[in-house]
Amino acid sequence: MPDGDRAGIACRALSKSWPGGVQAVAVFDADFDAGRTTALIGPSGCGKSTLLRLIAGLEQPDDGQVRIGGLDPARQRRQGTISVAFQDPSLLPWLSAAQNVALARKLARQPADPGKLAHLLRLVGLEGFAATRPAALSGGMRQRAAIARALVTAPQVLLLDEPFGAVDELTRRQLAQDLPPLWQTQGTTALLVTHSLAEAVLLADRILVLSPRPARIVADIAVPLPHPRRPDLTDSPAFRRIEAQARAALSLPAGAT
Numbered sequence: 001m002p003d004g005d006r007a008g009i010a011c012r013a014l015s016k017s018w019p020g021g022v023q024a025v026a027v028f029d030a031d032f033d034a035g036r037t038t039a040l041i042g043p044s045g046c047g048k049s050t051l052l053r054l055i056a057g058l059e060q061p062d063d064g065q066v067r068i069g070g071l072d073p074a075r076q077r078r079q080g081t082i083s084v085a086f087q088d089p090s091l092l093p094w095l096s097a098a099q100n101v102a103l104a105r106k107l108a109r110q111p112a113d114p115g116k117l118a119h120l121l122r123l124v125g126l127e128g129f130a131a132t133r134p135a136a137l138s139g140g141m142r143q144r145a146a147i148a149r150a151l152v153t154a155p156q157v158l159l160l161d162e163p164f165g166a167v168d169e170l171t172r173r174q175l176a177q178d179l180p181p182l183w184q185t186q187g188t189t190a191l192l193v194t195h196s197l198a199e200a201v202l203l204a205d206r207i208l209v210l211s212p213r214p215a216r217i218v219a220d221i222a223v224p225l226p227h228p229r230r231p232d233l234t235d236s237p238a239f240r241r242i243e244a245q246a247r248a249a250l251s252l253p254a255g256a257t
């Protein structure tokens with residue numbers, strides 16, 4: 001990772017056990033280059049969300065450290081450098097969808113940008129629901145509002161934990177096509193947890209396949225396909241080859257590399 005790179009992520013010997021003794025992450029080492037999108041894929045419960053929460057500075061590791069551009073991630077998050085969109089969208093219930101998204105800019109001390117707000121709401125398909133409060137949105141709509149909230153600050157680091165999990169298949173494909181250019185053209189470093197191999201290949205420059213808990217890297221797969229990627233890319237031989245490579249790595253027994 002180049003020196004002085006504000007958005008490169010370094011995980012060093014990262015370990016985290018949860019109360020009750022579950023070791024979710026054990027001595028995890030990885031570097032994520034600035035401006036690249038990496039998909040994390042692995043069996044359910046292997047520690048992907050824990051890893052993302054450690055990288056976001058939302059949890060402290062028991063051992064090891066995370067550095068983003070050489071700095072503590074919690075500090076970077078408070079400065080608005082890092083945006084997260086997790087499975088639980090956690091929108092403020094008393095604000096409308098648009099106000100929830102706009103608040104992110106305020107918290108990051110960025111000036112209001114109504115044009116950008118409207119553009120993002122349109123891209124995530126919520127233009128007709130800007131004034132609607134979260135309780136009156138569907139689960140998928142709340143997730144889409146959370147994605148818009150994560151993108152509205154043009155963050156240097158974007159952490160997405162199954163961001164399209166509650167979104168229907170058709171909308172998912174549309175979002176997978178429309179949203180990545182927003183962060184990829186502005187040099188954002190993105191980490192994306194997904195259970196979908198196709199989504200990983202469509203969105204990412206690199207796929208890390210993780211073992212069952214505690215998560216460790218069993219395969220590090222480059223996705224050298226040009227952006228932007230259209231959904232029909234899924235029919236190409238190159239796409240299928242990478243997808244098959246990731247699938248094979250996922251089915252490796254624990255302990256095998």
Ligand SMILES: Nc1ncnc2c1ncn2[C@@H]1O[C@H](COP(=O)(O)OP(=O)(O)OP(=O)(O)O)[C@@H](O)[C@H]1O
Pocket residue numbers: 018019020022023024042043044045046047048049050051213
């Ligand atoms: N807050 C918590 N308190 C206690 N245990 C936790 C907590 N969060 C996660 N765990 C445990 O840590 C392990 C890893 O969970 P984590 O959510 O990181 O996995 P995951 O790979 O993201 O799973 P999934 O793909 O199902 O979302 C699991 O055994 C889970 O029960």
